[in-house]
Amino acid sequence: MSDLDNSLIKRKIESQKCSKHNEKPQFIKTQKEFEIKACCEDFRTILFKKSKSIIAEETKKMMKNI
Numbered sequence: 001m002s003d004l005d006n007s008l009i010k011r012k013i014e015s016q017k018c019s020k021h022n023e024k025p026q027f028i029k030t031q032k033e034f035e036i037k038a039c040c041e042d043f044r045t046i047l048f049k050k051s052k053s054i055i056a057e058e059t060k061k062m063m064k065n066i
């Protein structure tokens with residue numbers, strides 16, 4: 001995902017809130033991929049799936065632009 005707009009994904013992920021704890025997650029870009037810090041494992045799993053679909057979506061958009 002190196003060519004993708006990470007700030008866009010970061011914004012989308014960090015705008016989410018845990019429905020149980022009302023806490024915001026943290027999106028951290030690492031060398032290889034990314035990490036998500038969240039208040040609980042359930043929320044983290046949801047966010048992880050969400051970020052994967054955002055990345056897939058953005059990749060598709062990027063392909064169109066080439």
Ligand SMILES: [Zn+2]
Pocket residue numbers: 018019020021022023038039040043
């Ligand atoms: Zn939570």
